[in-house]
Amino acid sequence: MATDEQKSTWRTKVGFAEQLKGGVIMDVVTPEHAVIAQEAGAAAVMALERVPADIRRDGGVARMSDPKLIKGIMAAVTIPVMAKARIGHFVEAQILEALGVDFVDESEVLTPADECFHIDKHKFKVPFVCGCRDLGEALRRIGEGAAMIRTKGEAGSGNVVEAVRHMRTVLAGVRKIVSLPEEELMTEAKNLGAPYELVVELHRTGKLPVPNFSAGGIATPADAALMRQLGAEAVFVGSGIFKSGDPKRRAKAIVAATTYFDKPDILAEISEDLGEPMVGIDIKTLSEQELLATRGW
Amino acid sequence: MQGDFERHIQRMVELGAEAFPARLPADIDDADGLIIPGGESTTIGKLITQYGVDDAILRAHQAGKPIYGTCAGMIVLAKEISVGSEEKGGQRKLGLLDIRVARNAFGRQVDSFETMIDIPAITGNDGPPIHAVFIRAPIVESAGPAVNVLGRHAGNIVCVRQGTILGSSFHPELTTDDRVHRYFLSMIAER
Numbered sequence: 001m002a003t004d005e006q007k008s009t010w011r012t013k014v015g016f017a018e019q020l021k022g023g024v025i026m027d028v029v030t031p032e033h034a035v036i037a038q039e040a041g042a043a044a045v046m047a048l049e050r051v052p053a054d055i056r057r058d059g060g061v062a063r064m065s066d067p068k069l070i071k072g073i074m075a076a077v078t079i080p081v082m083a084k085a086r087i088g089h090f091v092e093a094q095i096l097e098a099l100g101v102d103f104v105d106e107s108e109v110l111t112p113a114d115e116c117f118h119i120d121k122h123k124f125k126v127p128f129v130c131g132c133r134d135l136g137e138a139l140r141r142i143g144e145g146a147a148m149i150r151t152k153g154e155a156g157s158g159n160v161v162e163a164v165r166h167m168r169t170v171l172a173g174v175r176k177i178v179s180l181p182e183e184e185l186m187t188e189a190k191n192l193g194a195p196y197e198l199v200v201e202l203h204r205t206g207k208l209p210v211p212n213f214s215a216g217g218i219a220t221p222a223d224a225a226l227m228r229q230l231g232a233e234a235v236f237v238g239s240g241i242f243k244s245g246d247p248k249r250r251a252k253a254i255v256a257a258t259t260y261f262d263k264p265d266i267l268a269e270i271s272e273d274l275g276e277p278m279v280g281i282d283i284k285t286l287s288e289q290e291l292l293a294t295r296g297w
Numbered sequence: 298m299q300g301d302f303e304r305h306i307q308r309m310v311e312l313g314a315e316a317f318p319a320r321l322p323a324d325i326d327d328a329d330g331l332i333i334p335g336g337e338s339t340t341i342g343k344l345i346t347q348y349g350v351d352d353a354i355l356r357a358h359q360a361g362k363p364i365y366g367t368c369a370g371m372i373v374l375a376k377e378i379s380v381g382s383e384e385k386g387g388q389r390k391l392g393l394l395d396i397r398v399a400r401n402a403f404g405r406q407v408d409s410f411e412t413m414i415d416i417p418a419i420t421g422n423d424g425p426p427i428h429a430v431f432i433r434a435p436i437v438e439s440a441g442p443a444v445n446v447l448g449r450h451a452g453n454i455v456c457v458r459q460g461t462i463l464g465s466s467f468h469p470e471l472t473t474d475d476r477v478h479r480y481f482l483s484m485i486a487e488r
Binding site for chain 2: 005006009011038042079100101102125
């Protein structure tokens with residue numbers, strides 16, 4: 001019998017990210033939240049101790065969640081469960097892999113553990129997602145082994161402006177590379193700080209080699225649809241759901257908005273009567289030290 | 298709706314077919330055949346009930362249009378889900394494929410794998426095996442008398458056909474092997 005299996009290949013990692021396209025990945029802090037997310041139609045959940053808005057409020061060092069909490073959430077739902085490790089903290093990632101989480105987010109929302117180096121993600125069986133603000137950062141993370149990219153936005157802000165900026169910046173970078181003559185690709189790779197091979201591949205295929213999702217500041221169905229129309233292939237919603245007045249309804253509406261992102265009549269219908277959204281923050285009122293998106297190198 | 302629809306569309310276009318994403322009943326009414334992709338079966342199951350896509354799929358089936366479900370898509374087509382449908386209210390099942398499936402039967406993502414599978418109905422008796430990618434994949438635990446088992450992996454049923462319905466636990470759209478899609482196109486052409 002032919003049972004020659006190759007586990008945890010690059011194809012299975014990116015292939016899994018492909019399955020999440022068109023979906024919503026929701027931050028949850030309890031098994032009860034996870035069940036609400038699943039009922040609402042989330043494609044996956046992100047298991048956390050605190051949503052980014054609370055991390056921002058509480059200050060201090062934000063770390064990987066307690067394994068007991070993550071296991072409780074994994075036991076509560078059948079959809080995939082993701083969890084966050086600090087930038088560069090490969091031991092937190094090893095622990096998350098040992099727990100059997102489906103995706104590790106090497107995330108700027110947590111306090112970085114290494115101010116020079118990210119995790120060598122090729123070494124792991126579990127796939128990784130990483131944040132980015134521009135194309136260079138996206139290609140560096142992919143070069144390190146990220147099987148999915150998400151634009152960072154500004155997590156826990158309830159303000160979509162940074163998510164828009166980062167998505168537009170990444171896609172402008174892609175369009176530029178596609179338009180360049182081949183002899184200019186090396187210098188462009190140098191300017192971006194990106195691996196040359198990935199720049200060449202992008203030039204050839206016209207798109208990033210892994211799915212490109214959006215995160216950070218999505219609070220309404222319209223925000224989710226905006227990011228999808230701008231080119232995000234799926235969305236992460238953090239504080240926006242469980243910091244709102246009626247999480248169940250809002251979660252369901254954001255799922256529908258992510259699917260019907262280009263149908264304004266449906267968006268109008270599902271945006272109705274959702275209760276209070278989370279209170280947002282004007283990014284300009286945040287000091288440089290309070291910005292999460294600037295973490296990562 | 299939600300899931301890996303782009304890769305299927307890309308493959309179908311490469312094979313010279315006209316393909317488009319279907320999210321509303323009218324899209325399905327316009328098509329000659331339907332692929333329900335991999336993704337999250339709970340998510341797809343909920344979205345199809347929202348605007349009547351479930352009824353449109355049943356209509357398409359009654360009209361004799363071939364339907365192919367990969368991974369989550371096969372789960373949505375199944376008559377019975379034995380494991381992993383504990384969520385409240387259950388999961389929307391179309392019940393068109395007389396099989397019982399176990400979700401995530403090979404384990405979590407770290408257990409996802411790729412392998413080669415013999416499917417003579419698709420490759421012919423002499424053709425090389427199909428390159429198959431399994432991602433948090435389901436297993437067909439049992440199949441009714443009208444179901445043809447086309448392929449197995451390690452003894453488990455992973456590819457089935459019942460009349461105009463094709464189902465696979467694995468993702469042919471993630472490989473460069475286009476024979477499963479060609480086979481499905483031939484099912485549409487036979488109509």
